[in-house]
Amino acid sequence: MADERLTGFGVFSTMGEPPRVGFLAGDEILDLAAAGLGRDFAEPSLNPLLARGRGAWEDALGRALELLERGQGPRVPLPEATLHLPFQVADYVDFFSSLEHATNAGRIFRPDQEPLLPNWRWLPVGYHGRAGTVVVSGTDVVRPRGQRRPPGADAPEYAPSRRLDFELELGFVVGVPSRLGEPVPPEAFADHVFGVVLVNDWSARDLQAWESAPLGPFLGKSFQTSISAWVTPLALLEEARVEARPQEPPPLPHLAGGRDWALDVALEVELNGTVVSRGNARTLYWTMPQQLAHATSNGASLRTGDLMASGTISGAERGSEGSLLELTWNGAEPLLLADGSERSFLEDGDEVVLRGRAGAVELGEVRGRVLPSR
Amino acid sequence: MADERLTGFGVFSTMGEPPRVGFLAGDEILDLAAAGLGRDFAEPSLNPLLARGRGAWEDALGRALELLERGQGPRVPLPEATLHLPFQVADYVDFFSSLEHATNAGRIFRPDQEPLLPNWRWLPVGYHGRAGTVVVSGTDVVRPRGQRRPPGADAPEYAPSRRLDFELELGFVVGVPSRLGEPVPPEAFADHVFGVVLVNDWSARDLQAWESAPLGPFLGKSFQTSISAWVTPLALLEEARVEARPQEPPPLPHLAGGRDWALDVALEVELNGTVVSRGNARTLYWTMPQQLAHATSNGASLRTGDLMASGTISGAERGSEGSLLELTWNGAEPLLLADGSERSFLEDGDEVVLRGRAGAVELGEVRGRVLPSR
Numbered sequence: 001m002a003d004e005r006l007t008g009f010g011v012f013s014t015m016g017e018p019p020r021v022g023f024l025a026g027d028e029i030l031d032l033a034a035a036g037l038g039r040d041f042a043e044p045s046l047n048p049l050l051a052r053g054r055g056a057w058e059d060a061l062g063r064a065l066e067l068l069e070r071g072q073g074p075r076v077p078l079p080e081a082t083l084h085l086p087f088q089v090a091d092y093v094d095f096f097s098s099l100e101h102a103t104n105a106g107r108i109f110r111p112d113q114e115p116l117l118p119n120w121r122w123l124p125v126g127y128h129g130r131a132g133t134v135v136v137s138g139t140d141v142v143r144p145r146g147q148r149r150p151p152g153a154d155a156p157e158y159a160p161s162r163r164l165d166f167e168l169e170l171g172f173v174v175g176v177p178s179r180l181g182e183p184v185p186p187e188a189f190a191d192h193v194f195g196v197v198l199v200n201d202w203s204a205r206d207l208q209a210w211e212s213a214p215l216g217p218f219l220g221k222s223f224q225t226s227i228s229a230w231v232t233p234l235a236l237l238e239e240a241r242v243e244a245r246p247q248e249p250p251p252l253p254h255l256a257g258g259r260d261w262a263l264d265v266a267l268e269v270e271l272n273g274t275v276v277s278r279g280n281a282r283t284l285y286w287t288m289p290q291q292l293a294h295a296t297s298n299g300a301s302l303r304t305g306d307l308m309a310s311g312t313i314s315g316a317e318r319g320s321e322g323s324l325l326e327l328t329w330n331g332a333e334p335l336l337l338a339d340g341s342e343r344s345f346l347e348d349g350d351e352v353v354l355r356g357r358a359g360a361v362e363l364g365e366v367r368g369r370v371l372p373s374r
Numbered sequence: 375m376a377d378e379r380l381t382g383f384g385v386f387s388t389m390g391e392p393p394r395v396g397f398l399a400g401d402e403i404l405d406l407a408a409a410g411l412g413r414d415f416a417e418p419s420l421n422p423l424l425a426r427g428r429g430a431w432e433d434a435l436g437r438a439l440e441l442l443e444r445g446q447g448p449r450v451p452l453p454e455a456t457l458h459l460p461f462q463v464a465d466y467v468d469f470f471s472s473l474e475h476a477t478n479a480g481r482i483f484r485p486d487q488e489p490l491l492p493n494w495r496w497l498p499v500g501y502h503g504r505a506g507t508v509v510v511s512g513t514d515v516v517r518p519r520g521q522r523r524p525p526g527a528d529a530p531e532y533a534p535s536r537r538l539d540f541e542l543e544l545g546f547v548v549g550v551p552s553r554l555g556e557p558v559p560p561e562a563f564a565d566h567v568f569g570v571v572l573v574n575d576w577s578a579r580d581l582q583a584w585e586s587a588p589l590g591p592f593l594g595k596s597f598q599t600s601i602s603a604w605v606t607p608l609a610l611l612e613e614a615r616v617e618a619r620p621q622e623p624p625p626l627p628h629l630a631g632g633r634d635w636a637l638d639v640a641l642e643v644e645l646n647g648t649v650v651s652r653g654n655a656r657t658l659y660w661t662m663p664q665q666l667a668h669a670t671s672n673g674a675s676l677r678t679g680d681l682m683a684s685g686t687i688s689g690a691e692r693g694s695e696g697s698l699l700e701l702t703w704n705g706a707e708p709l710l711l712a713d714g715s716e717r718s719f720l721e722d723g724d725e726v727v728l729r730g731r732a733g734a735v736e737l738g739e740v741r742g743r744v745l746p747s748r
Contacts, residue, residue, distance in 0.1 A: 090505070091504050091505055091506045096589060109588075118523075119521075119530070119584055119587070122521060122530050123530075123585065125585070125588075125589055125592075126589065127502070127589040127590050127591075127592050128501070128502040128503060129502060130465055130502055130674055131464070131465055131505065132464055132465045132674075132675060132677045132680070133554060133674050135554070142554070142555035142673050144672035144673050145557070145671060145672060146671060146672045147493075147497050147626070149492075155496070155623070156493070156496050156497075156626070157626070158626045158627070158628050158671065180507060180509070180516070180598070181516035181597075181745075182748065183519070204672070207672065210493055211493060211497065211499065212588070212589075212590075213491050213493070214483075214491060214499075214586070214590070215499055215500065215501040215586075215590040215591060216586070216588070216590020217589060218499075218500055218501050218502070219668070219671065219672040222502070222669075222674045223555075223674050224554070224673075224674075249529070252521070252530070252531070252532045253532070254532050294593070295593070295596075297519060297521075297532065297593065298518035298520045298578070298581065298593040298594075298596060298597040299516050299519070299597045299598075299748075300504055300506075300507050300593070300596045300597050301506060302506070303506045306506070374555060374556065374673075
């Protein structure tokens with residue numbers, strides 16, 4: 001097992017057998033239902049395991065790693081499995097936690113103003129996305145139609161988006177619920193959160209630009225969000241913990257406790273076989289415990305299956321941005337792909353793959369291909 | 375039955391008996407599980423009925439009305455029942471469909487600008503709310519804490535909201551799902567939507583003002599949203615249909631089909647026993663079929679239990695506004711209550727009740743009391 005990449009828990013099925021829980025290591029799925037780990041693993045979703053809490057999570061991971069170590073347990077080659085959405089998404093929250101992304105977005109969308117709004121350094125800005133259109137890696141994305149106003153036009157038109165983009169994000173998955181009216185402090189993060197997934201928050205920039213004032217993004221995002229088929233438990237990422245970047249001004253007391261760690265996860269985006277972005281989740285300004293604490297600071301409760309994503313992860317260097325919007329500076333500097341073609345935004349047929357790696361741990365990839373509008 | 379008020383379907387329980395589906399008429403619940411209407415009615419949620427579609431909905435309503443007409447079927451007095459959230463909320467979308475509310479909000483929040491933004495008359499502006507904190511009428515609301523920036527201060531503080539408000543809204547409940555990538559035209563509204571509920575979208579104006587740029591409302595809304603315990607089926611509101619108000623400019627073709635009707639539902643808000651607002655859902659600019667068509671116009675799919683609310687319903691006359699923000703003009707003109715006290719925003723202990731009526735049909739009330747911050 002020493003050389004084997006570890007990924008995490010997911011839900012898979014094979015010909016003639018129902019969906020069940022497995023653990024991906026290298027290119028093989030350890031079949032935890034067939035290995036007899038119990039009823040929670042014979043389910044078509046991770047939700048029952050998620051709801052059990054930290055003790056059960058540690059036990060499940062310990063037993064999976066032990067089977068792998070000993071070379072025991074039934075295995076299924078990854079290519080023979082059909083992968084399913086690993087958990088039922090309760091609410092989906094999308095943050096805006098990368099300083100560089102927020103700055104880039106401000107410069108592009110509001111060129112005459114300070115790129116960061118006054119609230120940005122005081123709280124992890126976020127909004128609710130559409131939980132019902134979160135899909136598993138491998139699901140194609142149909143180019144959305146929507147209202148956009150062509151430059152210089154008085155009236156909008158309803159047409160296929162011309163500015164379809166990806167967003168590279170890291171999301172965390174809530175296991176243990178909380179009670180309505182009771183904030184969850186950042187220190188309680190590990191009691192509630194099971195693990196992480198990569199997230200591609202597909203975005204139609206032209207729809208987004210027209211619709212977003214004053215209530216924020218809606219149809220420019222809600223057509224689809226893709227996540228990894230595998231949830232990497234936090235416990236597998238202990239060695240990836242690094243000091244979080246400094247915050248200035250210091251956060252208010254209710255958000256102060258979550259500053260002690262970030263995740264050193266190397267990230268990349270591949271577009272039609274060309275790596276177009278290389279970044280790292282450690283560059284995020286707001287940490288995951290701070291995101292969770294903020295989202296519940298008004299007393300909002302958590303449910304099993306809540307998904308909270310970081311927002312686009314962009315670094316300070318050119319080439320580390322997590323969206324085409326930034327990589328091509330809103331289309332002004334198209335990317336050159338290995339096949340000699342150029343891209344400002346996504347074209348029909350394009351395939352995007354997100355990857356993340358932290359030592360021997362490889363997050364589940366997020367893959368999706370763009371289909372033409374119907 | 376002729377004089378009996380009809381309300382709709384909900385989920386109730388009685389001492390020693392599990393939650394089940396009933397139909398509220400007057401002050402009595404017709405127990406549809408005990409009446410033998412079938413397995414869907416012995417469930418703790420309307421979701422199985424919702425998923426079955428129009429034929430089953432018409433059948434269920436027909437059988438309930440027949441039992442009432444004949445004076446048959448087991449009844450439970452309303453005060454003896456515990457009421458439950460009537461359906462599992464999938465995604466919650468909140469619109470901004472009242473012209474007068476959007477205009478008032480623009481004047482209050484952006485006094486130096488045109489109150490309506492350029493997109494407002496082209497599409498029903500909306501955003502996703504938090505589905506996990508939608509609760510049933512009768513649930514108290516804990517005053518949320520959150521970040522707000524006091525006037526003139528450089529830094530925000532984390533403290534109990536001082537500007538807690540209600541929002542009077544009408545929401546519709548999706549029964550039949552749709553497929554990802556396939557817009558639902560306004561003409562298909564009745565094939566997907568089961569019925570309506572009143573919605574109190576509690577809002578903390580000070581949190582909302584500080585957090586909302588650029589991604590919209592989040593914690594200022596997500597602490598709690600209260601809905602009726604009873605879903606009034608669309609079929610009961612046939613006689614309440616009236617012509618929708620004119621729209622200028624005419625909507626784009628994909629939203630044009632939904633203009634043929636609005637609902638003449640008289641609305642009121644009672645605060646500590648004083649009626650503080652009287653309005654009507656027919657004043658809404660964007661219709662429910664247009665809201666549904668817009669929300670799916672990018673291919674976003676529907677799930678059973680999706681809740682879509684109108685946004686605050688305000689009329690043109692003083693006293694018909696659906697929020698304290700507007701009724702008191704952001705606190706500048708406090709309301710005088712029957713007990714002699716004044717209100718700018720809600721105080722601890724205040725009780726808010728929303729009511730709606732269309733002829734013999736009375737929508738389920740939405741009641742909630744404000745508890746102090748914990």
